[in-house]
Amino acid sequence: MLEHSHEVDIVFVGGGTSACVAAGRLAAANPDLDILIIEQGPNNFQETKVVTPGLFGSHLIPNGRTVEFWKATKSEALNSREIPLVTGRYKPSGMLGGGSSVNFLMYCRPVASDFDDWNMTGWGSKDLVPLLKKxxxxxxxxxxxxHGYEGPINVSCPNYHATVAQEYLDICVQTGIPMVEDLMDLHTGYGCSRIAQYxxxxxxxxxxxxxxxxxxxxGNKVLQLxxxxxxxQVLFDGTKAIGVEVIGNKRQDPNADQVPxxxxxxxxxxxxxxxxGSALVxxxxxIGASTQLSKCxxxxxxxxxxxGANYEDHCSCTMVYHVADDVETLDPVFxxxxxxIERGLSQFKDGKGILTSNGIDAGSRLRPRPEELEKMGSHFKEVWKRYYEPAPEKVSLLSDSWSGFKFETFSRKVSNTTIGYESGPLLHSNLISSGSRFMTTINFELYPLSRGHVYITSNDPYSPPDFHTGFLEAQADVDVHVWGYKKSRELARRMPSYRGELSLMHPKFPEASAAACVRLEGPLPSSTRDIVYTQDDDQAIEEYVRQHVGVGVHPLGTARMAPREAGGCVDARLNVYGTEHLKVSDLSIIPGNVGGNTYSTALLVGEKAAILIAEDLGLILP
Structure with missing residues (x-):
């Protein structure tokens, strides 16, 4: 552990996205304040794997130091799988900056009505849109x-634009999905666009x-890390928070001091x-359900x-396609x-080349058309009438086009940096190394009905929690992904670079089915008709969805901001109910899901927390 004061004004438990925003804002404006950020992972300062966008997948190596793999309990809705959640936050792994240091860098904002739906004083769109701009x-x-133009977080379209991304956008337009100049204007729902990046x-x-x-x-001595x-644990005098108890993280350093x-x-x-992490701390x-705490x-x-209740995420489903061998993708990097990688890093020194991009620079926000809705299950139709029909700005699916395949395991020293990638359980080791090229479609359900939980199983901070995602327990969520598979596949089939489906990453259709996977030498003709799916095909798609749906890595809601009588955990000023001098500031407080990747929401939570803390403590904040 680093040298530190044993008494400070404000302690931040965790140094993730929101914490860095709030602590940084407060420290910059209050020279007489003592702030301490306690982060369980390493510092991220100038780490090549952090600052280089194209190396974002290098954090996904199992047992690495920069992310934590939380294994969920087996779920019948997921064919008895124990799916992992990867976070940049708390417990054995993670790092300073949290998810902002390891995420996929996609600039994808909610719609303004998401904030209004929370129905919390000071958290409506009129209050929060200025913070998104700030x-x-x-x-x-x-x-x-x-949009904002003077803040510290740069947003841009990368210098590198993938071939498959442009093809994806062209086909979207040809099939009736409008190209929208600013799909992230907080009001537009349906459409496609380039996806800017952080x-x-x-x-x-x-x-x-x-x-x-x-x-x-x-150089600001107000701020300690x-x-x-x-x-x-947080320490209390009665119900007043007075400090924290800490130990060294032996998952980062086996010799770390375990004396509290x-x-x-x-x-x-x-x-x-x-x-x-916040729910577990x-x-x-x-603080939690007394029946659960007493068991521990x-x-x-x-x-x-x-x-720990009301866990939500944007559950995702991935499909992979072959593309022409001469198409440039991130597959060699993956x-x-x-x-x-050496060539990419050399170009990156000048802020150029393929590593300035995450390879995910095109996507669409989709709602089912009337003829598509008619073919969806009754469960989703009920949700449509109640939720989507009155809100045309809300979409049920975010679909992204990714230039490359998921990650192959490796750990190599390149330019004095160890770079590693995740092992995909269905990926044969020779696929990418053979020189094949791929594109991936990832579909995210933005407003799922299913809910999960995360509860401690012990007072030992190293003990794995009881983590249940709840994914696909509502049939309406399955219906969205079945429709999303069909929709995104028709887009992929019409792209000039398309050369068929990678069968490992598609449903097991009956052999004689018109939907069966193909492998092609050239593109399909422009006269190609949509696939007509049979009932057996639909069953195969549902089976694939249940077998392959995973986390969107956008978890939220486990310390929900809502009235206490409605199951809430914190009030509109982020105070934990029943306590004094204790706040929560991260995505765990979000009352309901948002229609986009959650980095921007985590940023605004940090900005809002800084304002609330300054007001409560009589501090300065410009």
Whole structure:
């Protein structure tokens, strides 16, 4: 552990996206304040794997130091699979900046009505849209009323634009999906567009909150960092939070000191350990369902059953297609080709080349057309009438076109940096190394009905939690993904680079089915008709969905901001019910899902938290 004060004004439990924003804002404006960020993972300062967009997948290596794999319990709805959730946050792995250091960099904002749906004072669209503008420096188009141009977080379209991305957009337009100049204007729903990224257009660097809010004021002695340190619990005097207990993180350093130490907080403790981590820290501290806490031998400070409940995510489903061998994709990088990575890093020094992009620079927001809705299940039709029909700006599916396949396991030293990638369980080791090229479609359900939970199983911070995603337990969620498979496949089949389906990553259709996978030498003719799916085909798609749906890596809701009588955990000022001097600031507080990737929402939570903390403590905040 680093040298630190044993008593400070404000302790942030976790150094993730929201924590870095709030702590950075407060530290920059209040020279007499003492702020300590306690992060269980390593510092991310100038890490090649962090700042280089094209290496985002290198964090997904199992047992790595920069992300945590949370294994969920077996679920019948997922064919008894134990799917993993990958986060940049709390427990054995993770790193400073949290998800902002390891995410896929996609700039994808909610729609304004998402905020209004929360129905919390001070959290409506009129309150939050200014905060979305405050943190961003938008380089895509000048003069847009809903975008910001002076914030610390750069947003741009990468210098590199994938061939398959442009083809995807062209086919979307040809099939009636409108090209929208600004699909992220907070009001537009249906359409397609290039997807901007959280990347500095000059340097090509990732825009994470640690670099933009914390490292940018490294000389500010107001702000202290303690990395590779676990918070075992928040300490209380009655119901008043007075500090935290910490130990060294032995998952980062096997020799880390496991003797607990106490750090006192004179004014405030802010739990910001992420959707999973915050729920677990609070429960270990005696805040949660008393029946659950007693099973783990923990005395109840506040009986708050909502802690750990209401887990949500954008459950996702992935399909992979062959493309022509001469199409440039990120596959050589994903495969760990040293020459490809070395060449990319050399170009990246000048802010150019394929590594300035994540390879996901085109996508669409989709709602079923009337003729498509008619063929969907009755469960989704009921949801449509109640939720989607009155809100044309809300879409049920976000579909992204990815230039390349999922990651092959490797760990190699390139330019003095160890770079590793995830092992896909269905990926044969020779596929990418053979020189084949792929494109991937990832479909995210944006407003699923299914809910899960995360509960402690012990007071030991290293013990795995009882984590249940709840995915696909509502049939309407299955209906969305079955429709999404058909929709996205028709788009892929019409792209000039398309050369068939990779059968491992598609349903097992009956052999004689018109939907059976194909392998082609050239593109399909322009006269190609849509596939007509039979009932057996639909069953095969549903089976594939249940076997392959995974996390969208956008978890939220486990310490929900809502009235206490409605199962809420924090009030509109982020105070934990029944306590004093204790707030939560991360995606765990979000009351209901949002129609886009959650990085922008985590950023605005941090900005809002800074305002609320400053108001409550009488601090300065410009």
């Amino acid at each position: 943190f961003e420096k938008y380089h895509v188009t000048p003069g847009r009323a809903t 990347v500095d257009p000059l340097t090509g660097y990732r825009q994470d909150t640690a670099h933009q809010y914390i490292h940018s004021q490294s 303690m990395t590779e340190t676990l918070v075992t 130490k106490i750090i006192l907080a004179r004014r405030l403790v802010v739990v910001s350990a992420g959707t999973i 609070l429960q270990r501290s005696g 031998g923990i005395d109840t400070v506040v009986d708050l059953p909502g802690i 495969a760990g080709d040293p020459s490809a």
